[in-house]
Amino acid sequence: MRLSRSFLPVLKESPSGAEIASHKLMLQAGLVRQTAAGIYAWLPLGQRVLRKVEQIVREEQDRVGQEMLMPTIQSADLWRESGRYDAYGPEMLRITDRHDREMLYxxxxxxxxxxxFRDDVNSYRDLPRMLYHIQWKFRDERRPRFGVMRGREFLMKDAYSFDLDEAGARLSYxxxxxxxxxxxxxxxxxxxxMQADSGPxxxxxxxxxxVLAxxxxxxxxxxxAVEEIDFERDGLSYDDADALEALFKEATGVYARTDETHEEDLWADVPAERQRTGRGIEVGHIFYFGDKYSKAMGLKVSGPDGDITPMMGSYGVGVSRLVGAIIxxxxxxxxxxxxxxxxxxxxxxVTMRADDxxxxxxxxxLYAKLKAAGIETLYDDRDxxxxxxxxxxxxxxxxxxxIIGPRGLKNGxxxxxxxRTGEREELTPEAALAKLTA
Amino acid sequence: MRLSRSFLPVLKESPSGAEIASHKLMLQAGLVRQTAAGIYAWLPLGQRVLRKVEQIVREEQDRVGQEMLMPTIQSADLWRESGRYDAYGPEMLRITDRHDREMLYxxxxxxxxxxxFRDDVNSYRDLPRMLYHIQWKFRDERRPRFGVMRGREFLMKDAYSFDLDEAGARLSYxxxxxxxxxxxxxxxxxxxxMQADSGPxxxxxxxxxxVLAxxxxxxxxxxxAVEEIDFERDGLSYDDADALEALFKEATGVYARTDETHEEDLWADVPAERQRTGRGIEVGHIFYFGDKYSKAMGLKVSGPDGDITPMMGSYGVGVSRLVGAIIxxxxxxxxxxxxxxxxxxxxxxVTMRADDxxxxxxxxxLYAKLKAAGIETLYDDRDxxxxxxxxxxxxxxxxxxxIIGPRGLKNGxxxxxxxRTGEREELTPEAALAKLTA
Known part of the structure; x- marks a missing residue:
């Protein structure tokens, strides 16, 4: 992409009003612009990052589930059926349509x-299932802040698992x-x-x-000790139940809590020299809630010996929030x-002299060759x-x-x-190309 | 994908209540389910098609513009500034948030x-620009019908062009x-x-x-004569202004109107043997509206001889509607x-006998080999x-x-x-693989 033909507005000065680094940088570098309190437009730079984050989430979800896409606007009746319409509180954006039907975002x-699932699945043979979607959500935060980290309209991946029993549901988890x-x-x-409350x-x-930040x-x-755990398990199969359970125990067996679930007596058991406090950004949340929704909404499948009420879980990733968290x-x-x-x-x-x-x-x-090699390149060709x-x-x-300038080019x-490192290396254009396409 | 592990519910019977073929087929084949009047969830089959349609739109838009992403919820103040908040009518879904601010979908x-654009662009050097996004929209149709063809929540690609003068804006168009x-x-x-009204x-x-349907x-x-025009211009460059104008004249120079813009006196000029009537589905709409919004909202850039008010156009494609239109x-x-x-x-x-x-x-x-070759394959492995x-x-x-069965396999x-054609061919598995990976 040529910068001279792009909409990549960069602010000369750090914007006032933004409290944290990611929010400042997202405004200054031109990733987003606020269009209403807690609501952001993603300019081309931000949109590209958002799409990459989304695509990584999608690819990893495709290994455990199947993608679908639910709408943003829902009927209030659905939430009355599950029993949580009234309980949800003022964070729910409630809407009345032209026919006075109660809807919500x-x-x-x-x-x-x-x-x-209830309307289309009848047999235990159709379980287990894991379905997910990546869609915009809205939570009417009383005090939106920190840019996309605590916005009102945000992109979330949410997955839902349906299993025949608790053992299956735990495996999904x-x-x-x-x-x-x-x-x-x-x-x-x-x-x-980190162990969490389930909330609503x-x-x-x-x-x-x-994410520690x-x-x-x-x-x-x-x-x-959690800092020492290597969470990457390249060889681990999603079909290996024992290894998955062992991973769960290792990854969650060490004390790690937010202030919401912190327990002083358990904390006292952690050796003092290993006690760490800090701050963090929530980027994902997983829940096993059993038959809470299936029971309330009458989801049943016929089993070999009578009806079975599926056990469910849900799994969220804050896709737009991740952009801020990564920054x-x-x-x-x-x-x-x-x-x-x-x-x-x-x-x-970057050309140091656009008139040379x-x-x-x-x-x-170099731009043409990098493009031809499939390397995503931004060319600042401006004067x-x-x-x-x-x-x-x-x-x-x-x-x-x-970085290309007349002085270097004289020496070829x-x-x-x-x-990241700030290291600069002088290379022939051919060697630069070879390095970046390797 | 194995069908036995998928959420691909197919209805045994054609659903009642759906008036047109695409709506019926989208329900029966399990592409969508209605979750509220005119609002649909896209099940995995539909989501895959929707994403392919979206990706084609994106790739072609990337050749003329730059992608960004605006939010679904907007402030009413923005629409007051442009002067069309009150004019828009009951199709606009108006929303009040927890702080009693007027918003809209x-x-x-x-x-x-x-x-x-006004807030970030100051100089004529930053024009022309073409920006687009693909985002969910809402129009509160009085009577939603025909499934996703006339739904309330729908996915649209909308692009916007900013040019320094009418000639530039026409070229964008x-x-x-x-x-x-x-x-x-x-x-x-x-x-x-087809020539159209601009509406709101x-x-x-x-x-x-x-699309004729x-x-x-x-x-x-x-x-x-429009049926004879070949609209594909493989070699045509987006930089060739003369060729683009010639294409515009050819593509729009023959009489083709909807009932909204039909004019009897012009119609009478079409030789009777070439007059055709029929029905069609709108899948795109392009507008050149000059300085309507830039003027109302104070968008100006500094030019070499004073301020310039950019001339704008907008360009919509109904992405979700296209799925219905294609069907x-x-x-x-x-x-x-x-x-x-x-x-x-x-x-x-398809295995004809899952027990053989x-x-x-x-x-x-064959499934493993097709997957390895990168061919998207659905394997109906159910009993x-x-x-x-x-x-x-x-x-x-x-x-x-x-189609694989014991009888054929005996003969290898x-x-x-x-x-599409219904043609069936008997091939060795190797030849079938070669044919479908060619």
Missing amino acids: GPTNEDMITAL YRQLLAYLRTFGRMGIKAVP IGGKLSHEFL PNGESELFYDA EASHDDNGIVWPEAVAPWKVGI EATVAAAED ERGGVKLGGMDLMGLPWQI VVEVKNR | GPTNEDMITAL YRQLLAYLRTFGRMGIKAVP IGGKLSHEFL PNGESELFYDA EASHDDNGIVWPEAVAPWKVGI EATVAAAED ERGGVKLGGMDLMGLPWQI VVEVKNR
């Missing part, structure tokens, strides 16, 4: 998926736990599963996934530092000062910069800069 | 994009015209651009794209007949009668079926069926 979808660890790992962040979803078993909204208490976990004084898997472009090309023929020719050539362009690239956080080289 | 985004012809062509449907969007120049909601009057244009008595580009899976494998070892072994082998499975495959409309062959 879905904050979650347990009720709807239970009704859909363990599978999602593994899928989550893999999902966050691919994004370059470490999210720790209800249920017996629940874990939140928290000094600006996180949750206060954390954890055993330093909180990965930025420096100069701007965002994207992990490569979610970077809007892998490479940025050789510079422009070298940049055009701007080199320093301004370099500052913009640092701010936008692309993993690699190729360009500079390749690694955004 | 966006039916379109001219107001918001104009405000975003012509580019989108070409992008639309290519988009619909890739989906295997022919959509004819406003403006001077407007065309609708209509006996169940279409619009009445059409057209010169038979209207492509089905038979047995079910849906997907064009390959939008098919949920390319190949379906050789049959299952051959099916598993069901062969006839039921074949009926399901016809209904779901996958382009190719591989499987059957490969083309869903």
Whole structure:
């Protein structure tokens, strides 16, 4: 993409009013703009990152479930059937349509998926099932803040499992736990599963996934041992029930709580030298709630010996919130530092002099070759000062910069800069190309 | 995907209450379920098709514009600024949030994009720009009907162009015209651009794209000559202004109108033997409305000789509606007949006897090899009668079926069926694989 033809507005100064780094950087680098309190438009830079995060979530969910897509607007009747319409409170955006029917903007979808499953599934042979969707949700936060981290309209992946018994449901829960660890790992962040309250979803078993970050909204208490756990299990099969259970026990067996579930007497059992406190950002939440919704909404399937009420769980990932969480976990004084898997472009090309023929020719050539090699590249071809362009690239956080100027070209080289380490290397254009397409 | 582990509910009987073929087939084949009047959940089969249609739209839009993503919920103030909040009428879903602020579920985004562009673009050097997004919209139809064809919540691609003058804006309009012809062509449907009213969007120049279909909601009057126009222009460049203008003139120069814009005196000029009437489904709509929004909302950029008010256009494609329109244009008595580009899976494998070892072994082998070759395959591995499975495959409309049974295998062959033509061919499994991976 040529920057001269893009809508990538960068603010010269850090915006006032934003309290945390990710919110400031998302505004300054032009990822989002607020269009109403807690509601954001994703400009092209932000949209590209959002789509990459979404795609990683999708690919890992496809390994354990099947995608579908439920609507944003729901009927209040559905929520009356499950019994939580009145209980949900003012965070639910309640809507009346032109025929005076009570509707709402879905904050979650347990009720709807239970009704859909009930209407189309009759036999125990059709279980287990894991269904998920990635759709916009709305929670009318009293005080939206921190940009997309606590917005009102947000993109969420929510999955729902249906099993014939508790053992099956636990296996579904363990599978999602593994899928989550893999999902966050691919994004370059470490999210720790912590025992959680179920809140308005209800249920017996629940874990939140928290990214450690000094600006996180949750206060954390954890055993330093969790920092040592390697959550990545490359070889682990989703069909290996024993290994999944062992993973669950290891990943959740060490004390790690938010202030909501913190228990002083258990905390006292953690050796003092291993007690850690800090802050974190919730990026996922999984629930096992058994027959709460299936019972309330009359979901039953016929089994070999009579009717069975499926046991359910639900599994959420805050897709849009993750964009902010990744920035909180990965930025420096100069701007965002994207992990490569979610970077809007892998490479940025900067010409230090847009009026120098050789510079422009070298940049055009590298741009064409990187594109041809399938490398996502942003080419800052504007007639701007080199320093301004370099500052913009640092701010936008692309993993690699190729800096091209007349002085280097005289010696036959360009500079390749690694955004994370700051290392710069002088390479011939051919060697730069080889390095970045390797 | 194995059907035995999927949520692909097929109805045994054609559903009552659905008036048109696409609506019936989308319910019967399990693409969607209605969750409230005019609001649908997309089950996995429908979601796959929806995503393919969306991706084709995206790829063609990426050739002329840049993607972003605006939210579904908008502030009423934005629409007051553009002056159309009160004018919009009861189709707008108006919402009051917990702080009693007036909001709405966006039916379109001219107001918001104009405000975003105004806040971040200052110089004529930053024009022209074409921005688009693909997002859910809501129009509170008085009488939603025809399934996703006239639903209330629907997925739309809407693009917006900003140019320095009318000539530039016309070029943007012509580019989108070409992008639309290519988009619909890739989906295997022919959509004819017809002169249209601008309605509440406003403006001077407007065309609708209509797919000819006996169940279409619009009445059409057209010169038979439009049927002869080849709208595909493979070699045409988006930078060739003359060729784009010539395309526009050819594509829109022949009489083709809906009942809304039909003019009897012009119609009389069409030779009687070329006069055609019929019905059609609107799948796209493009508008050039000049400075209507930029003026009302104070969007100006500084030019070399003073301020310039950008000239704008907007360009919509009904993404979810297209799924219905494609089915209207492509089905038979047995079910849906997907064009390959939008098919949920390319190949379906059916075992005629799930209890025959050789049959299952051959099916598993072909399934594994098709997957390894990257061919999207649905494998009906259920313990069901062969006839039921074949009926399901016809209904779901996958382009190719591989039918495997003990009788054929004795002779070393499987059957490969083309869903569109009904042709069946006996081939060795290796030859079937070669044919479908070619």
